[in-house]
Amino acid sequence: MKFSQLAVKTNKNAKSYESKNATLLIKAGFIDQVMAGVYTFLPLGTRVLFNIERIVREEMDEIGTEIFMPAIVPKELWETTGRLHTVDVLMKTVGANDASLKKNDAEYVLNSTHEEVVTPLGKKFNRSYKDLPFAFYQIQTKFRNEPRAKSGILRCREFRMKDMYSFHVSEEDLKLYYEKAKIVYAKVFERLGLGKDTLIVLASGGDFTPDYSHEFQTRLDTGEDTVFYSKKLNIAYNKEIAPSKTPETTTDETVLPKKDVQGVGLIGVEKLAKFLDIPVEKTTKTMLYKTDNGRLIAAAVRGDYKINEYKLLKIVKANSIELADHETVRKITGAEIGYAGILNLPESVELIMDDSTRGRINFETGANRTDYHTINVNFDRDIKTPSKFYDIKIAKPGDLEPQTQEPYEVFAASEVGNIFPLNTKFSKAFDYTVTDEKGKLKPVYMGCYGIGTSRLMGVIAEKFADDKGLVWPEAVAPYMLHLISLGETTKRAAEIYDAVIQSGISILWDDRDETAGTKFTDYDLIGIPYRLVVSPKTEESIEIKKRTEEKTSLITLEELIARFST
């Protein structure tokens, strides 16, 4: 491709966006923002996106069959699973004007995911145990009604995705396949150049499974996720679910008399600790919850932690929990919201205390009295030491992995894929069963496997960029070579360009009438793996330099072609 044909210009002085990938990709002319969370992929960006999708496709072909499902579908499909009313990013379509509404006033769901399409599809063709297992995948555009979309192409209102769905006669068979999918996923990230920095991370299984789901997380300083990694166990957890233990501390403090202190309008533990002149670690956060089966729970963590509702839910063994309403809080504590504490709770309330609250002397708790806090609280004197402390906190750096009692390695990461055991959630909704060997009906087990291909482009952009611009791994680079012709070398450059293309090697030729400085700066901004320069000085040779190295060397055209031919 000749640079002049791109019909797009770089702009290294373009404004910076909140997200690093948007800033980099817009400056280098890979994407154009149409609105927040909606982008046009420009010529270079389209090539990178399709390179990623080609690699994903090649690997998925090992374990699935490609199909192509529609974006708009009847609302009834989403009624069947009930998700029409619960998926809070779901959009639907309606006629855009009176003439259109007059022609057809139907509404369709614009899919954010395809379980509602693929499950009835699988059911239509595969009704015997002999037909299973099978897996369909597609690479397709998806839609989400994101409220604020400020992450560039990492979280969009419209985005590209590979989604695969597998169907099995048993949970065991699903698990076998699921492990195979992990291996294929690892291969994808390996080929994309992300292999060594991408981990399988345990995450919540949502309401599909009591087990975990699995995220593929790539280490990235600008990543929006936090991974807790136990080296000893070689297990990584998403922060949202990482089991954690607070390191124990010892103290030789003297036990002081318990006291109620008035403190009006102290929002947040930092402010409270400052007011009370105690470390934040001495404060206690107590929250009241209701379970779906009508129980009342008081959950308490050390003030510098947050309560993890995912963990709490598993402990209280309910289907769902929600924060108690104002009225209930008042009834239980006799105080307004914000002053709940662990002392003197009615017997109807189950108190669940996190291990972070253990072993403290003279700690604080809400006084269950509006505007009051109790300080110098001590176990066994003011409240019985609980028979068991739980883990109901969101983990923090410094926390220990409970089994090994060793601190986690904690790092920022960005999700590049996720896989989910759906089990029978969707097959049950669509009444999808298969007959077994004896003609008996058996439920179908499903798994789903996602890779956001446009998102991946953003992660790769952020991961490898340096202060001069983008740096593309060879497998996804828009072109392998970037030829810069300086001075009166158009004929020579054209000769090289033609010969390289003839050999099936991809090349971008900066044929513009621009200064050497502009061309070199643009090369770095764009980040193609190899820079070639021809100038009157290079004579019959070509100067070659890797984007990631400073060293240049000279090469002949023949050597160049030999080196990059596959």
Add this chain to the structure above:
Amino acid sequence: MKFSQLAVKTNKNAKSYESKNATLLIKAGFIDQVMAGVYTFLPLGTRVLFNIERIVREEMDEIGTEIFMPAIVPKELWETTGRLHTVDVLMKTVGANDASLKKNDAEYVLNSTHEEVVTPLGKKFNRSYKDLPFAFYQIQTKFRNEPRAKSGILRCREFRMKDMYSFHVSEEDLKLYYEKAKIVYAKVFERLGLGKDTLIVLASGGDFTPDYSHEFQTRLDTGEDTVFYSKKLNIAYNKEIAPSKTPETTTDETVLPKKDVQGVGLIGVEKLAKFLDIPVEKTTKTMLYKTDNGRLIAAAVRGDYKINEYKLLKIVKANSIELADHETVRKITGAEIGYAGILNLPESVELIMDDSTRGRINFETGANRTDYHTINVNFDRDIKTPSKFYDIKIAKPGDLEPQTQEPYEVFAASEVGNIFPLNTKFSKAFDYTVTDEKGKLKPVYMGCYGIGTSRLMGVIAEKFADDKGLVWPEAVAPYMLHLISLGETTKRAAEIYDAVIQSGISILWDDRDETAGTKFTDYDLIGIPYRLVVSPKTEESIEIKKRTEEKTSLITLEELIARFST
């Protein structure tokens, strides 16, 4: 691919649809209907679709640069051109439920075409004459709010399309490029196997240009368009715009006295002719129109023709015309709608008569009197012969091409592509100008170039199918070879299958435990170019047969690979 992995079944007894392509493609397991006008492409269908898109992409790369624009865009873009309120197939998106609306209650347009996106994009990067010409194309999913979608994948609510847009400094440059695009389009259809049966057909330029647009029409008995082809001129017209002359007839009839005949509630010329006991050719259809500049037009064609408003508009030299309302008709004719005629019209009405009304003796016309028709009307006795007869009819088979005076060849066809000179319609709306050599601002001329890739799959399916099923041209076939293994030949078949794949040749292996009959029937239904059979009888050889021939022959594995390796 092994048949068992397709996870899809053929069903030769599936119900028939209104459209031939839907019937064929559903029976053979290429597509699945999710709702009217919305389909899933199943494994075989996905491969055909992507083969078509690969060919289209390769050819478009010769004259354009690929990008990928979003499906959802801000409504403001469509407000800018005013089309938000006029495109009657346009859809928009809204949150699908309360939770989604609460997160984001914005509405976005779901593009049915991309002029509103590509014009501001072109403008953003290309502001000098030096940057032009350029052309962007994409292969993407589009949406149309079709009321009834009964044409299978020929006219869908969601469909795949290649759309290209070119930008030029002058109309001349646009025309040069436009001719290049025609050649590239012809190449695409040639490669798809449609070359010899695909013509460039002149069609209306819409409100973009006084010139024609161009459709690529493939001869197809089941096609929904009618093409009028003049062999002598080598010009083809869409029926909607074909210039036409009615063959002259001579008659030695005696002129009869003019007479008004009462005929109540005679709807349609057939009924009228029967009632009056005259040939339909003796009836006259007179319609009253108003132009946008306030003129009144009476347009008359022979009863067996329809008035062509496209032609009429060009003749009356107005921006738009519309049928006169009831009130106006009553005022002009003194009668209810349905009885307008050419006699005794007020001077305020311009009478435009089609050449089909010429040369008749004793013809009929509405009496301009409710429930009455005048018969035995004759030129010069009852009304002056017009100084000029016009062509304001929709052409019919048998009509003459006016210049050559020779009958058209008329055939059914299906549109597989169209190209449009947009001229300055969109660049003006977006105020897109470029500076010329002297720094002066010049308007940008645009063209657009569409190929419906999913539609093409439907046309190809209908075009080549025989009574046994689909017949795919090699270039788009899902696989080149279809291997059927009969009896105890699994090991031999696996050996062939692996060797063929190893050689980069695409193959479908029917590895199912089914009868020979079922496998052969399915082969014909699916329509892969070559059938291979291994059975205990074929020993070391392979039986090979073309889908379109009856003759089988034996071939060795080595010969097979040599023959199909590229």
